[in-house]
Structure formats: structure tokens, C-alpha cells
Amino acid sequence: MDSREPAVVTFSPSAELPPLSEQELAVLSQVGQDWSAGLPDWRRAEALPLDPALNQYPTPAPGRFSRIAPVGQFRTETPDRLVADQPEAPVSPEGGTLTRLRRVILGPPLNSAAVVQERIRKLIALPVLSSDLLSSVAYGPEAMLTVLVLAGASALRLTLPISLALVVLMVAVGLSYRQTIRAYPHGAGSYIVAGANLGSRLGLTAGAGLMMDYILTAAVSVASGVDAINSALPRLAPAAVPIGLAVLVMLLAGNLRGVRSAGKLFAAPTYAFVAAVFLLICFGLAQAARRGFTTLPPPRVPATEGLGVLLVLRAFASGATSMTGIEAVSNAVPVFKPVEWRNARTTLTWMVSLLILMFAGLIALIHLDGVAIKPNQTVLSQLAHLAFGEGPLYIFVQATTALILLLAANTAYQDFPRLLFFMARDGYAPRAFLRLGDRLVFSNGIILLTVAAAAILIAFHGRTQALIPLFAVGVFLAFTLSQVGMIRHWLREKGPHWRKNIVINGTGALLSGVVLVTAAFTKFVEGAWVVLAAVPIVILTALRIRRHYDAVQAALSPEPGEQGGEPRQEDGERPGQVLHMAVVPVARLDRAALRALAYAVSLGQPVFAVHVSPDDEEDDRFRHQWTYWGAHLRLEIIVSPHRAIIPTLSHYLQALHALRPDITLTVVLPEVVVKQWWHRPLHHHDARRLRRAVRPLPGIVVTSVPVHVRG
Incomplete structure (x- = not known):
């Protein structure tokens, strides 16, 4: 806030998303020109494997997750513009109950356009x-x-x-x-x-x-x-x-x-x-x-x-x-x-x-x-x-x-x-x-x-x-x-x-x-x-x-180059600058691990697996599983005598990043997703803990491959 008269105030939903300044828009235009050279052919031809506009969205099959995005939830206005109707209640039973209770007490959500009618x-x-x-x-x-x-x-x-x-x-x-x-x-x-x-x-x-x-x-x-x-x-x-x-x-x-x-x-x-x-x-x-x-x-x-x-x-x-x-x-x-x-x-x-x-x-x-x-x-x-x-x-x-x-x-x-x-x-x-x-x-x-x-x-x-x-x-x-x-x-x-x-x-x-x-x-x-x-x-x-x-704004705003030159961009801000390597932490070779490995390999980037063993006996047991599977990927085993799984993995990922800071490490985590909330305490939450542990580390992307258990 400075000593100038304040701008027009509108209590609207878009107030949380302030627009870019004219200078930032000019820099953004220059950055976009650099991007055009690094985009793959499928992007230029717009040959996506599915239709983002949902014009041919199939009828969802009956099942637990069919309510996440029902066909009637979206209306197509233009090929690149969808309008979401009032969202359905959350999938989980407890979430649905709380949502229905909130609707009874507070009433249904109001459309953003109704902000004028609420005066x-x-x-x-x-x-x-x-x-x-x-x-x-x-x-x-x-x-x-x-x-x-x-x-x-x-x-x-x-x-x-x-x-x-x-x-x-x-x-x-x-x-x-x-x-x-x-x-x-x-x-x-x-x-x-x-x-x-x-x-x-x-x-x-x-x-x-x-x-x-x-x-x-x-x-x-x-x-x-x-x-x-x-x-x-x-x-x-x-x-x-x-x-x-x-x-x-x-x-x-x-x-x-x-x-x-x-x-x-x-x-x-x-x-x-x-x-x-x-x-x-x-x-x-x-x-x-x-x-x-x-x-x-x-x-x-x-x-x-x-x-x-x-x-x-x-x-x-x-x-x-x-x-x-x-x-x-x-x-x-x-x-x-x-x-x-x-x-x-x-x-x-x-x-x-x-x-x-x-x-x-x-x-x-x-x-x-x-x-x-x-x-x-x-x-x-x-x-x-x-x-x-x-x-x-x-x-x-x-x-x-x-x-x-x-x-x-x-x-x-x-x-x-x-x-x-x-x-x-x-x-x-x-x-x-x-x-x-x-x-x-x-x-x-x-x-x-x-x-x-x-x-x-x-x-x-x-x-x-x-x-x-x-x-x-x-x-x-x-x-x-x-x-x-x-x-x-x-x-x-x-x-x-x-x-x-x-x-x-x-x-x-x-x-x-x-x-x-x-x-x-x-x-x-x-x-x-x-x-x-x-x-x-x-x-x-x-x-x-x-x-x-102010620090976040300075870090996130596109910066102009010196004396009108090209915009300053750090490594990893252009498609051609991103070097990948996928890391798949694996505890045991079950269906969850196999799905995570398959997903990582399908990205078409270098992949290796890592396993943390608490002792030599577990080391030998997992090597035996890996050999039976066929040892299709590079495996790195870390023995942690103090049984610290998550700290060991996070320090290992930090050490990998220190060796090659120019490489983006994508950590692919297998994750079991259960249906009922009372089942959650019965399972380890290593994926969530590892995600929290490595979030502060630069150059590391964390994703998870879920396996849904219905029982």
C-alpha cells in the first residue's frame, strides 16, 4: 500500500487471482517464443490421445469412482472452455455426510455471478x-x-x-x-x-x-x-x-x-x-x-x-x-x-x-x-x-x-x-x-x-x-x-x-x-x-x-533481460532444458510396486529402483524377488541398520540431486488407497511421509501411482 488513491474494490471470486502486470505480460510473450522450439510433435498437431473438451465423454461405468466427474457436471461452451455445474458430494461416506449437513445449515453454493444479487x-x-x-x-x-x-x-x-x-x-x-x-x-x-x-x-x-x-x-x-x-x-x-x-x-x-x-x-x-x-x-x-x-x-x-x-x-x-x-x-x-x-x-x-x-x-x-x-x-x-x-x-x-x-x-x-x-x-x-x-x-x-x-x-x-x-x-x-x-x-x-x-x-x-x-x-x-x-x-x-x-512475487515473476535482451530464465523453465531421471522406491515386488515401475518406464526416461533394507536378511530376500522378476531395471539397495526408511530415502535423494543438480528427479511412489476411513490406520503411509520429507528439496518431483482396494 502506498500513498496513492486505492483502485476500485470488488468483492469478487477473482480477487484471489490478481492479473499479471504489463511488464510481466511482455516478458511472458518473449518466453512463449522460446517455448515453440521445444514442444513435441503431438502438441503442434494437437493430436492428444483424449478430448480435453469432453465432447465424446463416455457414460461412466458403475462403480465407486464413477461419481468423481459425472458427465452432467460439465457443460461445453467452446472447444477450450468448460463450465462446471454444482459439484457432487465427495466420494467418501463421511465427506458426503458432512457436505449434506453443511448444505442443510448454510444452503446450496451460490454461483459467482450472484455476487451482484447478494447486495x-x-x-x-x-x-x-x-x-x-x-x-x-x-x-x-x-x-x-x-x-x-x-x-x-x-x-x-x-x-x-x-x-x-x-x-x-x-x-x-x-x-x-x-x-x-x-x-x-x-x-x-x-x-x-x-x-x-x-x-x-x-x-x-x-x-x-x-x-x-x-x-x-x-x-x-x-x-x-x-x-x-x-x-x-x-x-x-x-x-x-x-x-x-x-x-x-x-x-x-x-x-x-x-x-x-x-x-x-x-x-x-x-x-x-x-x-x-x-x-x-x-x-x-x-x-x-x-x-x-x-x-x-x-x-x-x-x-x-x-x-x-x-x-x-x-x-x-x-x-x-x-x-x-x-x-x-x-x-x-x-x-x-x-x-x-x-x-x-x-x-x-x-x-x-x-x-x-x-x-x-x-x-x-x-x-x-x-x-x-x-x-x-x-x-x-x-x-x-x-x-x-x-x-x-x-x-x-x-x-x-x-x-x-x-x-x-x-x-x-x-x-x-x-x-x-x-x-x-x-x-x-x-x-x-x-x-x-x-x-x-x-x-x-x-x-x-x-x-x-x-x-x-x-x-x-x-x-x-x-x-x-x-x-x-x-x-x-x-x-x-x-x-x-x-x-x-x-x-x-x-x-x-x-x-x-x-x-x-x-x-x-x-x-x-x-x-x-x-x-x-x-x-x-x-x-x-x-x-x-x-x-x-x-x-x-x-x-x-x-x-x-514480495519475495514470492520476485521469485515467480518473469524477469526481463538486461538492456532489452532475452528474458532471464533459470534451468528447467524451457522444455528442452529439462533432463529427467525417475526413481521408484520399492518395499516389495507386489502389484503396487509393479504398477509404479510400469508407469515410470512408460514415461520414456531413465529409470532405476531403490530398496531400503533394515538388515542383510531382507537384502537377500528382496534380491531374490528382483531376480525372479527378471531384473529388468537397475536396482540400488541401501541397508539401514537403524531401520530409518523415510529419512534414509530423503537423504539419498538429496545426495543424488547434489551429484547432478541439472537433472530433475521424479520420485514415483506406489500407494495403496483404501475405501473406508477406518481402514487407513491399518496401513503404512510411507508415500505421504516421503512426499513431505522431500518437498523442501529442489529439483525433485514426487508423484504417486495409486492402487485402489475395494474391500
């Missing part, structure tokens, strides 16, 4: 992408009160001014991300904005902070939802962790089904929660109006800390957890229906407006009703008690709160895999995260998020208050870098209203930076050090991954 409209995108942001009003105000109450009940009067500052921060950050979506209409979270404007290292810093935020979002949301359940049903408290893990599994399955399926699954709980909160605010304000909006005094609480600037900043940073998930839309612009950026901006406006109204309404009720912290009851539960008593509406508020908190992790499930996609596209994460699964979602990223969130949930015993201190650092690190990156963007571009945009982004950067520094400093010993330590580890890991991919 979502605004009314579905709102609950899918806002569940984390909107649900945070259930614990953000409570986190702020938890800090203020340390200075006694009198400190709670600062709730309103601190909340007003938080509303200003919400507006500034919301407007900033509206500008980000317009400036980067193809999807751009903090990682891309910071990387494009501040450099790759700061982009990685923002990306690492977001990774921590998304993982903690999943863990905290589930833990908060379990807490809401326990407020109503205290008997379930000992099972908090198992309940949380069950919810993560449900979220995993729901998101693996695809974006549209996840939207349909999670839309109703989000809208129900929004309705419950507004119902609570209306009832609470109506009760306050009947008493003339008289403020009720909070319960007397002894002060344990002095009221000072640091305590106020801590309360501000804690209350800012109500903003987690505000950047979800900017990361997910490509999943919207066209016009993507316009629909994304509209959805973001709805989200931020709902957040401000819900947050401000709940703060007003907290102030008017004199609500403070209680050990076994959440603030939202107290407000619902005051408004509705113990009736059905109280149950409705608690049920929807628990449900939205449990499902709020869905925002992380939407954005964490996309963040990994962007990082993998730039070479900073494994390329497996570029891959779209059967249902056109980034399955590997979804699975990784589930595993990481489950590990944190278990490590912290599902306690929300233990997780909250870890929460704000990562997200506000990303927010701050994104705002600063947008300032750099406007200074460079100087588009319409760029001065006004700089003021908005500058305000967001300043307030986000205050939250970041305060959270990192005041919550360091409470757990924020975990995130501060994890961010540089993620950055270093990403840089090592990028260094590896």
Missing part, C-alpha cells in the same frame, strides 16, 4: 451494519456513570455536559465518515484512508486497531447480552460462558449463509430494539412531564476518588464506547445496491441520527430519574422498571436489549472479514482471506473472528466489565488516524468545501485523540495494555507477511 438495500443494511452502534447505548451511558459515581452522587451532575461533548463527537465522526464514503466510493475504512494518506505503517496501525476492535466487539456484545439475560434470570449466571459460545456459533452459521440471509435474520431484532428504546424514552419523558420535569435526586453514594479533570476525561472516554461500530458502513460500501456510495451515506445518516436520539433520550431519563449504578441491574433495566414496572413492556425492553446485544456482534462479522480482505489484497494478510466461500462471503475471516472472540470470552470468563477497558483503545486509534488521514486528503485534493471539511475532520481527530490518550492512560492497568501490546504485534506480523509475498 443489500438500505432497510436491510441498516440493521445488518448498525446493530453494534445502536446496541452500544445499552452499555455506553452505564460505563460513563460507573466512572462518575467514583466521585460520589454529586459528580453525576456532570452527566449532561459530558454527554453533550459525546454528541458533538458523534456528529463530527459521523460527518467525517460521510465525507470518507464520498471521497472513497468503493469502500474505505480507517485502514484504507490512513494508508492512502499517511503511509502504509500508519495504515497498518489503523488496521490493527480495527482488528482488535472487531474481535472485542464480538466478545463484549455477546457478554453484554448474556448480562441482560442474567438481569432478568439470575439463575443462568453460572452458564454465562456456554451461553455466549452458543451465540457465537449461531452468529457463525448465520453469517456463513450470506449477507442477504444474515440481513433477514438480524433485521427484526434490531428494529425491535430501536422501537423498545424509543417507547421507553417516550414513556419516561411523559412521566417526567407529569411532575413538571422535576429532577429526582440520585441515591447517596460515598466518594472513593476526588473529582478532577482526569476523572472527567475517564468518564468521557468510557461513554465514547457508545460509538463503536460507527465506521461499519464505510467499510462495506460495495455490499450496497447501486448507487453504492449514495445508499451508504444515507444509511450512515440514519444510523448516526438514531444513535444520537437514543443516546440523548436515555441520558435525559437518567438525569431526570436520578438513576445510578446498581450491582445486579443494568441502567437500562432500571429505566424500564421506572417506566413500565414489571409488566410486559419491561419484559419487551429486556428481551430486545438482550437480543440486540447478543446479535450486535454481527457488525463485526460483516466488517472484520472485509478488513482482512483489504489487508490481504495489499499483501499484509494471508491470501486465504481473499477467498469467497460457497455463499459468497469471506468464510475464513468469519471463522477466524469466531475463534478469536470465543477465546477472549473464555479467558475473561464472560465478564463485560473486564472487557470494557480493552474496548475503546483500538477503535479510537483507528478513528483518530482516519480523521487525520482525511485532513491530509483535503489538503492534497482541495475539492469543494475543503476548508469546511478540514474543520469537521479536525474536530473529530481532536476529540477522538482525547478519547484514545485518556483510555490508553487511565485504563492501561485495567487491561488496555493488552490492546496496546497486540497492535505492534499485528503490525510486525503483517510486515513479515508482506515481505514473504
